[in-house]
Amino acid sequence: MAGKRLLNLIRIRHKALVWAMAAILLLFTVVSVSNDISNYHQLRNDTVSARSFELMKENKYYNHAYDDMSYQDYRDQQRYIYMPASQNRLIPEKNNIGLFQSVLAGIVAFLFGLILASKDNLSGFNTILFSSGFKRRGLFKTRYLYGLAAVAVTTIASVGIHVLGYYLFLPPLYVGLSALNVLGLVLMNLELVVFLYTAGIVVGTFFASLFWMILFAVIGAWMGGSALSRLNSSQIWSHLLPATPRSNDYQFLIGLTIVIVAVATAYFVSRRLFQRISTENEHNILLIPNLRWVIIGYALLTLPYSFGNWLLYSYPLSYGILSIGILGFGFWWWYRERQAKGQVKVA
Amino acid sequence: MSLTIQNLKKVIGDRPVLQEIDFTLEPGQIVGLVGPNGIGKTTILRTVTQQYVADGGDVLLAGQSIKAQAQLREQIFYLDNQHLFFKNYRLDKVMQVFDLMYQNFDTAACRKLITSFGLQPKQVFSSLSKGYQALVLIALALASQAPYVFLDEPFDGLDILIRERIVNLVVDAVSDGTRTFLIASHNLVELDGLSDRVLFVKAGRISQDLTLEAVRKTAVKLQLVFPSKSIPAAVTANGRVLSVRGRVIEAVFPNFTPEVEAALAAEKPVLNEALPLSLADLFKVEFRSKHGEAV
Numbered sequence: 001m002a003g004k005r006l007l008n009l010i011r012i013r014h015k016a017l018v019w020a021m022a023a024i025l026l027l028f029t030v031v032s033v034s035n036d037i038s039n040y041h042q043l044r045n046d047t048v049s050a051r052s053f054e055l056m057k058e059n060k061y062y063n064h065a066y067d068d069m070s071y072q073d074y075r076d077q078q079r080y081i082y083m084p085a086s087q088n089r090l091i092p093e094k095n096n097i098g099l100f101q102s103v104l105a106g107i108v109a110f111l112f113g114l115i116l117a118s119k120d121n122l123s124g125f126n127t128i129l130f131s132s133g134f135k136r137r138g139l140f141k142t143r144y145l146y147g148l149a150a151v152a153v154t155t156i157a158s159v160g161i162h163v164l165g166y167y168l169f170l171p172p173l174y175v176g177l178s179a180l181n182v183l184g185l186v187l188m189n190l191e192l193v194v195f196l197y198t199a200g201i202v203v204g205t206f207f208a209s210l211f212w213m214i215l216f217a218v219i220g221a222w223m224g225g226s227a228l229s230r231l232n233s234s235q236i237w238s239h240l241l242p243a244t245p246r247s248n249d250y251q252f253l254i255g256l257t258i259v260i261v262a263v264a265t266a267y268f269v270s271r272r273l274f275q276r277i278s279t280e281n282e283h284n285i286l287l288i289p290n291l292r293w294v295i296i297g298y299a300l301l302t303l304p305y306s307f308g309n310w311l312l313y314s315y316p317l318s319y320g321i322l323s324i325g326i327l328g329f330g331f332w333w334w335y336r337e338r339q340a341k342g343q344v345k346v347a
Numbered sequence: 348m349s350l351t352i353q354n355l356k357k358v359i360g361d362r363p364v365l366q367e368i369d370f371t372l373e374p375g376q377i378v379g380l381v382g383p384n385g386i387g388k389t390t391i392l393r394t395v396t397q398q399y400v401a402d403g404g405d406v407l408l409a410g411q412s413i414k415a416q417a418q419l420r421e422q423i424f425y426l427d428n429q430h431l432f433f434k435n436y437r438l439d440k441v442m443q444v445f446d447l448m449y450q451n452f453d454t455a456a457c458r459k460l461i462t463s464f465g466l467q468p469k470q471v472f473s474s475l476s477k478g479y480q481a482l483v484l485i486a487l488a489l490a491s492q493a494p495y496v497f498l499d500e501p502f503d504g505l506d507i508l509i510r511e512r513i514v515n516l517v518v519d520a521v522s523d524g525t526r527t528f529l530i531a532s533h534n535l536v537e538l539d540g541l542s543d544r545v546l547f548v549k550a551g552r553i554s555q556d557l558t559l560e561a562v563r564k565t566a567v568k569l570q571l572v573f574p575s576k577s578i579p580a581a582v583t584a585n586g587r588v589l590s591v592r593g594r595v596i597e598a599v600f601p602n603f604t605p606e607v608e609a610a611l612a613a614e615k616p617v618l619n620e621a622l623p624l625s626l627a628d629l630f631k632v633e634f635r636s637k638h639g640e641a642v
Contacts, residue, residue, distance in 0.1 A: 002418065005447045005448075005450075006447075008447050009444065009447045009448065012440070012443065012444060012447070013444075120432075123430075123432040124427070124429065124430025124431060124432045125430075125432035127398050127427065127430040128426070128427070128430050128432060128448075129448075130396075130397050130398050131396035131397055131398055131420055131423070131425050132420055132421065132448050132449075133417055133418045133419070133420050133421035133448075133449075133450070134417060134448075135417045136417075276400060277400075278398075278399045278400035279393070279398045279399060280359050280390075280393075280399050338360070338361075340360075
């Protein structure tokens, strides 16, 4: 009963936001499908006949990429335009139905989570609900799941529109799609939007002002992105998993597992911490000031690694200087808040 | 069903703002929570209602902890003026939201009250004047049917007509003996005629828990003129001088026993006249660190 009332309360407050998010994501999808269709037709138009292929090879001004290729090889290379090669896989090798909205969908999901949480945080809704008959845990859970359902349904609808677009306008590609390919597409998109939605919820829940939310989100995303990109291009994986075959599916499933674990951990830890928020900290940067050490830990983990041996090509020197700088910043932040609290005026 | 605040503690920064706050509210009372600005009245309300996480102590409703049993918090209504999340809502939506927040919320009664103020449910809360906003908050508090209502400075910045209306609504609500209002205020004039009981907050504690009627039986405010220019020791030792105008001294004697009366008579005052003792006088006695000076 209380759960239903709480859900209605959350729905009343956020339904406009949900509609806005859904409209933006679906609009992106339509634009993306239209692009796919037009690109597809362009590719088909650019596919040359056997005669033209031979003429192209004879033309000395043409690039020589096709010099050692027969027309049959060429057709095989172009096969993905007509039919995905890997129907028995989640992620086709030629990933021409990949992340249809890629970065934009992720940004929308992140902003949606951030606004969902921060609207309740900054408007005083959370504070008033802390005094009400609802449990804090219930409040966090209901809001998170409500947003998650909205994001998931919208994403699945987007994939549906994508597949429908293929069905209606790209029949050769559509018949090449298998249920497994579609499942892969759904999971791949859900993986991204759910991860970023959860990140938005965490940032919007624990930062005390919009300014700090956005500042830390941008810096945090840059630090995390740089570290991940470096990690991805490093040899670490071949050292860790030397004898493992590395198909697209395998990599995808590893990534999916990591994301599921990360999202579940973030949810349960945040729900627990939400119960410890005391609203006298609403004038600080964080509603739980000690979380600053988590941010400092994250910076220590990502920033020196991203920068590498930037100082005199020496890893110890580069890592040492950056680590000292980050720790110094952490202690300055702690000291500054401690001093400000010492002079706090009590209502 | 009494509300007991037990050893409540709150530290903000390194400063212990609340130290062992203890008091009990019984049904059918209007209780004033009084203290100078910045002493921690709002902190008490916010900590009791779980907006601030307490560093110690408990809040018990009919013997059960409201920290452990969240549903009991519905029995306390507290709206902090800094956290009115519904400022941009229309009044009918505000009522809809509170109907979901409080299981026993009486929407019809709330609508009736709001209409009786001359307001329309389609009006947006933030478009109302401060006085009407205060009236809407009172209407929400009454319609919640919560037995304990906390109001924080409810008369601040309101004109006399709105204040009178709020006072009448509060008195009406308490009259059936099921409701209790805890009013944090430094507007002592308003509280004087309204509160049955006053809690003084001082140094993070409830320094005095007074029933005004009881105090008036033991405490006396006197206007005195003595033959000598100096203030006699009998006055400074037994009472607190509020003001000195020429030779006219106004002083409060919190414990006006026959011995004190005799000591004053021994100084042969030229004028010894009893004045009505107000809550403001008691406030000055409690919070002024020294005797009043000549004006």
